[in-house]
Amino acid sequence: MSEIENLLREDLRGQSPYGAPQLDVPVQLNTNENAFAIPEDVAAVVAEFIGRELRGLNRYPDRDAVALRTDLAAYLGHGLTADHVWAANGSNEILQQLLQAFGGPGRTVLGFMPSYSMHPLLARGTGTAFVDAGREDDYTLSPAYVRAAIEEHDPGLVFLVSPNNPTGTALAPEVVDAAYAAARGIVVIDEAYAEFARDPHATALSRLEGRPRLVVTRTMSKAFAFAGARVGYLAADPELVEKLLLVRLPYHLSSITQAAARGALACAPQLQAEVDELKHQRDRIVKNLRAKGLPVADSDANFVLVGGLRDAAAVWRAILAEGVLIRDVGLPGRLRITAGTEEETTALLDAFDAAMARHPEDFATPAERTEAQRGESQ
Numbered sequence: 001m002s003e004i005e006n007l008l009r010e011d012l013r014g015q016s017p018y019g020a021p022q023l024d025v026p027v028q029l030n031t032n033e034n035a036f037a038i039p040e041d042v043a044a045v046v047a048e049f050i051g052r053e054l055r056g057l058n059r060y061p062d063r064d065a066v067a068l069r070t071d072l073a074a075y076l077g078h079g080l081t082a083d084h085v086w087a088a089n090g091s092n093e094i095l096q097q098l099l100q101a102f103g104g105p106g107r108t109v110l111g112f113m114p115s116y117s118m119h120p121l122l123a124r125g126t127g128t129a130f131v132d133a134g135r136e137d138d139y140t141l142s143p144a145y146v147r148a149a150i151e152e153h154d155p156g157l158v159f160l161v162s163p164n165n166p167t168g169t170a171l172a173p174e175v176v177d178a179a180y181a182a183a184r185g186i187v188v189i190d191e192a193y194a195e196f197a198r199d200p201h202a203t204a205l206s207r208l209e210g211r212p213r214l215v216v217t218r219t220m221s222k223a224f225a226f227a228g229a230r231v232g233y234l235a236a237d238p239e240l241v242e243k244l245l246l247v248r249l250p251y252h253l254s255s256i257t258q259a260a261a262r263g264a265l266a267c268a269p270q271l272q273a274e275v276d277e278l279k280h281q282r283d284r285i286v287k288n289l290r291a292k293g294l295p296v297a298d299s300d301a302n303f304v305l306v307g308g309l310r311d312a313a314a315v316w317r318a319i320l321a322e323g324v325l326i327r328d329v330g331l332p333g334r335l336r337i338t339a340g341t342e343e344e345t346t347a348l349l350d351a352f353d354a355a356m357a358r359h360p361e362d363f364a365t366p367a368e369r370t371e372a373q374r375g376e377s378q
């Protein structure tokens, strides 16, 4: 063991950091980013908002980001105000702050994997024990399953993801209600992909009223095409929001970030049009891959999870050889694909055709697929 390794916290020794490959490939459909660049007119508005801050950069930003939180609350609706909302550098920082405030050494967060790979890493970084309750065989979650897991582990926090990454499906409201009723701790619904849901009313925001331990996290990384700006936020009871001030860094969200986010929020309708187009491309992928005989669950996100692969790693390489980068999330026989622009999506579907023609042995036979399809939600 090196001297540095020896000095490292024991629970971090030998661990690897988050690392989705950032390869230089023409078509990148691997990290669920928004495929569209920021439109010129939106970029102009964002630049104007940022420009107004530049001369004042000698001063620290508004620690409490009140103007941004006011705009975020107005965007969310559901009667929420700035007091219900908190913002940070990506929803990853939001989740980290929740763990710092309500988790930590001696405490547990319960998750249901396969789900967002950062949840266990954020738990580890904050010294919170991560317990994986798994999922049902078809990766869905029923109210009874969630209730039993929470009753068994009695965690300080529960992390649920809706729509779930990497499976793509939204949770039924009854699952959120069952989790809240069973838990004594904080129940976090990570809604990073909420704007892509087929049913726009399928959000836990409508369940916040009268549930002070419920938290809904959101991000501007996906629907707002703002992954590079790093803006995430949450909605919760004002008392819970106040407690997060105990763990945030004094001026965690820069003036430039706050201004950029407000500029993008002012353009929400323009950006929503691109969300609609991505939903269309997502449904196109689902339809086309099904037509090729591959099982794909309906998706409420900007990505789909395709199955029916005998050797997922080999298919991933074959698709990459066609110039399209998708994601091997480590699930046997499955790969995750982010919806792209119309051209990118065409390139992806062509790449699948080419891979199936060149390497049929990497795909399950029709008989095997029919078998696997049983139990898939279609």
Ligand SMILES: *Cc1c(COP(=O)(O)O)cnc(C)c1O
Pocket: 032, 089, 090, 091, 092, 093, 116, 161, 165, 190, 192, 218, 219, 220, 221, 222, 227, 230, 231, 232
């Ligand atoms: C992409 C993603 C996020 C977003 O994280 P940011 O830090 O806001 O970019 C959060 N949760 C899930 C489940 C995601 O897939």
